[in-house]
Amino acid sequence: MAESRLIQGRYLLLERIGRGGMGEVWRARDESLGRQVAVKCLKPMGPQHEQSYLRVLRERFRREARVAAGLQHRGITVIHDFGESDGVLFLVMELLDGRNLSELLEDNKQHPLPVPEVIGIAEQVAAALAYTHRQGVVHRDLKPANIMRLTDGAVKICDFGIARLGHDIGLSAQSSRLTGTGIAMGTPHYMSPEQIGGGQVDHRSDLYSLGCVLYEIATGAPPFDMDDAWAVLVGHRDTPPTPLREIRPELPETFEEIVLDLLAKDPDARPPDAGDLHERLLELALSGHATTVPRTLPEVRPRPLRASVRLPEPPRLPHWARNMTTGSKATGTGLLPAPPSDPTASLTGAWTGPAAARPEAVLPAPSPEVLADLTTRHQEALRLGRLGRWAESGEAHREVAAERERVLGADHPDTLASRYEAAFTLSRQGRPADALREYARAAAGRERVLGPDHPDTLAARQETAYVLGQLGRHVEAHEVYAAVLAARDRAMGPDHPDTLRCRHNLAFNLGRLGRLEESYGMAREVADARARVLGASHPDTLVTRYEVGYALGQLNRWTDALRTYREVAAARQRTLGADHPDTLAARYEAGICLGRLGRSAEALRLFRDLVDERTQAQGEDHPDTLRARHCLGVNLGRLGRWEEALAEARDVCVIRERVLGADHPETLVSCREIAVALGWLGRWTEALARYREVAQARQRVLGADHPDALTSRSDEAHCLEQLGRSTEAVELHRQVAALRRTRATRGR
Known part of the structure; x- marks a missing residue:
């Protein structure tokens, strides 16, 4: 591969930017799309393996690579492509501009990172792990070298699935000894006790490894930092770690508790999942601890070696651990050249943009x-x-x-x-x-x-384009989306996640333009492509299928929409959980469909359940809870239970006015629902006052010719008719018709 410098006629290797036990990482150019990428070349599969074994290994590689490529989260490195060339398996990844945590510590002369950075990194990694664990994917080799902090502060986890591939390929004598009795691949300083003992490994092993990483970036050294590998392993298995605040007193006490919980020897004693961990870290950040430490790096003594650890006698060593040494600690493959002598110089690189774009006056170098x-x-x-x-x-x-x-x-x-x-x-x-x-x-x-x-x-x-859509300028938004989509198609290909995201937004915008069949057709295409590339249950696939359901509803195909929303809700419940907001959103839309189909009794039961679940998950004042209560009231009215519907609408309106404001669109919707119920109860004078209140607010906020304002004026005219005030009603209808004509003329 090194001789040809070209993989599969597409990826031109430019320079090697990392080397490790698993192979090499190259900066490369994708000749098809003209973009810079990183190519990880795993060690060659030598002739010592039987062909049947190699076939199994290739299939395993394809499976693991597909799983890794299906992970779409801002905290996960994007996998673009994978394959085999001249007996070498390779992965094509996004080229990251940053430093891994191991390199950051080396740049900092093994001093710990500032406390705000530690908590920020911890929160981002926990969020990424929460996502991957929901997908059923466990990293198995989490360590500082596999966590990148980009120059914009974002944090990404690298090498999902690589640890198991390395195990299968067989990387070195040391790893052979480590895996000879079934022990999972891993780095001794960051291995969980169950990995060391060859036991069952699940998502909680990743949490332990993360605890080791956080311990190191917070104190300057991992929890068991001895020269002898067996001492390290025994430390993980038998020895409680030194509390972090004994080494670095300014660390928040809550953070120390979180890390020590992660380092529990028994997996059942660790946090139940990364989602729970992420919530605790967010709560810590919100408490203000993350910003109380000055930005200048404190002088902290390096963590001493744990000389007090009592090592067992040699006969107790298992055969796979005898004569094992750690070697030098991994510093990571990195995707950038070696750092400059001044570590802060790499934080913001020199600007190399076109000379024509630079300001005429040369600014002094900061x-x-x-x-x-x-x-x-x-x-x-x-x-x-x-x-x-x-x-x-x-x-x-x-x-x-x-x-x-x-x-x-x-x-x-x-x-x-x-x-x-x-x-x-x-x-x-x-x-x-x-x-x-x-x-x-x-x-x-x-x-x-x-x-x-x-x-x-x-x-x-x-x-x-997105904010143009928020402003109701959908024609302009469409033009921008179409131009961006053409460029993404050209540069990245039709199945790239960014291309599909743009196509999804374009489909959404087509619906807002009233081009419903086109919107539905494009959303179906995107959903099929995302299912093919990412998997049928991937969150992005389900988001687009949700949009397919919306388009079907707009086309009055409510039975098809109901089926789609129910399928999305079931898939989200399996992958995200029954009380996840996205799961509840799909069930909410299913309730809307039931109401539109005249199945109001079923809709009423569904919305009652949703109100209870959203109250428990999000709180009684949350906008989503109030939307479910609003729909509950609407369906009470459809069943002729208008007194109950009126009481529900009044309660929701009061809360929305307090939480969202008197002129918020959803508050005004509730106010209108009160008027509807009053009308059905024959209380037309009260209904007229409410309709006028809504009409005046919408006219003030949205403009006199906005569709919602015009609808409210029509409601007002209907009330006047019911009260026998026909002359006023006719005049109001005339005004509304004139405004509609003016709006239609302006829209041509």
């Missing part, structure tokens, strides 16, 4: 300390976003963007990255107009610096 501080503040802003604190996150991103523009220039990629993130926070705060302005600015800058078809440029343009 100091490494300034760049490091900006990177830390950027990461802190990202962490606030992950906690849902969007206003704080947006303010922090804007401050970093302004500072980066001052010291680096308006079109520096780091400045544009901060603007992009600031725009994202505005979108999440329900400020699409402000987000649109920022996204457009980021997209224009990236196009100047990186080119129109660069993935970062396309990402900013796609988000521009």
